[in-house]
Amino acid sequence: MQIKYIAAALALAFTGSISNLAAAQEVVKIGHVAATSGPSAHLGKEDENGARMAVEDLNAKGFKINGKAVKFVLLAEDDAGDPKQGTAAAQKLVDAKINGIIGHQNSGTSIPASKIYYDAGIPQISASATSPVYTHQGFNTAFRIVANDNKLGGTLGKYAVSKLGAKKIAVIDDRTAYGQGVATEFIKGSKGAQIVAKEFTTDKASDFTAILTSIRAKNPDLVFFGGMDAIAGALLRQMKALGIKAHFMGGDGVCTEALPKLSGGADGLVTCAEAGGILPSQRKGLDEFAARYKAKYNLEVQIYAPYAYDAVMAMTAAMAEAKSADPAKYLPVLAKIKYQGITGPISFDKFGDINNGSLTLYGYKDGKRQLIEVVR
Structure with missing residues (x-):
């Protein structure tokens, strides 16, 4: 006991x-x-x-x-x-x-x-x-x-003109704070090129025929998109379907490993930037x-x-x-x-x-x- x-x-x-x-x-x-x-x-x-x-x-x-x-x-x-x-x-x-x-x-x-x-x-x-x-x-x-977007968008704008040789640029954004912000800074950075179109969509859109048909008539050599990869992928697919041969560019929202699958192929067509950088x-x-x-x-x-x-x-x-x-x-x-x-x-x-x-x-x-x- x-x-x-x-x-x-x-x-x-x-x-x-x-x-x-x-x-x-x-x-x-x-x-x-x-x-x-x-x-x-x-x-x-x-x-x-x-x-x-x-x-x-x-x-x-x-x-x-x-x-x-x-x-x-x-x-x-x-x-x-x-x-x-x-x-x-x-x-x-x-x-x-x-x-x-x-x-x-x-x-x-x-x-x-x-x-x-x-x-x-x-x-x-x-x-x-x-x-x-x-x-x-x-x-x-x-x-x-x-x-931030001041650096991200501005750097991409300068790169588009100085390294990619863009002369006629179309800009599309998804109307989000991020998309509008990075697109605005891209335009500021792309001095020396002509902005032939400024269009917008939404972050939930799937059909871009009207926007892209208008852009195609202006024959840009580069299209910049401010938004995320899911929309960018669909946008790039439809650009190719409409025969728009312009280079595609975007910020970190676009710059993902998933983009090739989302777009049906991005090889040689896309340049993008990710905020952050890893030194060797x-x-x-x-x-x-x-x-x-x-x-x-x-x-x-x-x-x-x-x-x-x-x-x-x-x-x-x-x-x-x-x-x-x-x-x-x-x-x-x-x-x-x-x-x-x-x-x-x-x-x-x-x-x-x-x-x-x-x-x-x-x-x-x-x-x-x-x-x-x-x-x-």
């Missing part, structure tokens, strides 16, 4: 110890929002997957803040690329008392959501939103780790990440996963340096962070834009994306 009492007491003590240990471990909530449904769902899910890998790596390493082990959890929401759904997702995460937010994926949802995070004092890092408006609203909580010294780390990503999800990295991964890591590095996951305490540290990520060095200017952001230009050959050059 006495042995039973002793066993029961030991069991109670052990259970109490476990409970105390669990109570002692701080839970840090990282929010993530992307378009994981709709035409860009494959890119939104990749963004989320990259953030999730970072959270799992941090937990596996026993990450500590102020000497105490913490457990990170990822609270993921889908905004479908819709601003209204994006603000609803943002408010839901704020109400859940997240410690930081990675996202949103699209500029059109990042911009309105950023006001909600700012009002709540929650740091936000986007791994993919490139509209200059996002970081130029006066919100000290907004950061991004890729170059960083290639090994990115290749290792891509291999781990493929092993985990059975998917190839397209664009955003490594940037979302780095966004989480930069944010948590600021928490460690500040010795706190309290947004008010680590926010000023994040603004001054210097973090070496797998995508390159991460630090921010006074607006929250990445310093010295790089771009990578790509073409397509044998159904695969081929690097042209990295520019800064």
